[in-house]
Every structure is written in structure tokens, then in C-alpha cells.
Amino acid sequence: KKDIPAVNFLIHEIHCRRNIEICPYCSDSIPKSEMKNHIESEHVQVTCKCRMKIENSLLKDHEESACPLRPVLCQFCDIPLAFNKLQEHESYCGARTEPCGDCGRNVLLRDLKEHPRVCG
Numbered sequence: 001k002k003d004i005p006a007v008n009f010l011i012h013e014i015h016c017r018r019n020i021e022i023c024p025y026c027s028d029s030i031p032k033s034e035m036k037n038h039i040e041s042e043h044v045q046v047t048c049k050c051r052m053k054i055e056n057s058l059l060k061d062h063e064e065s066a067c068p069l070r071p072v073l074c075q076f077c078d079i080p081l082a083f084n085k086l087q088e089h090e091s092y093c094g095a096r097t098e099p100c101g102d103c104g105r106n107v108l109l110r111d112l113k114e115h116p117r118v119c120g
Contacts, residue, residue: 025055076109 004012021032025043042057050069054062063070068084076093094110100119107115 016029019032020029021035022028023030023035023038023043025039028038030038042055044056045053046056046059047053048059048062048067048069050067052062052067069082071080072083072086073080074086074089074093076090076096079089081089090110094108096109097106098109098112099105100107100115102116103119
């Protein structure tokens, strides 16, 4: 899968056919001696804490951006929660009130950012 000078092509092709395999899962060029290890470390199925089965090489990205149990912070109280619990928590948490320092009215936490436009 790389450009090879024409004068070296035949020797290179012989070397590749003898020593390199294409991974059946990801189509990467892997030395034959490392193929078993590559498949076991990159393509073995593992189970995430959310019970989803996923390739080991994709687990980190899944845990960081797609897992429903990944930790996230509430925008109102900074408590860490599982992503799948965040909406329910923020709905409750954002309904709490704090007094406005300027007008003294009690303002919902979810409305604090927009309150200065209508304050007073």
C-alpha cells in the first residue's frame, strides 16, 4: 500500500508476500509474526460497563464519548453523574432557585444565565 521505486518493486513484492498479511478486520498491513497478537489485542470483543460488546481498540473512545454510563458533570452543581442520569438530574437541579444579587428575586438556576437581560 505504499509507492515503491520500480527497480525495487519485484524484491519488495516478494518480501511483502512472504512476511506481511492484511488484517481481515481492519485491513491494516501486519507482519505475519504479529498477526495473532494484533487480533487478540485490537479486535477481541470486550464488554463495557454498560454491557455493550465492543472491539478492544474501540473501547476507550466508546467510554469517553458514547457510553451511557460515562461520567459527566451537572452544569448547575458540578456533581459527577452517569450520562444517562444527567437529563433527569439537571431537570430537578435546574429547578432550584437562588436570589438575584441585583433585583433580589428568586431565579431558577436554569434561567440564571439569561436573567440579567430581564433583571430589574
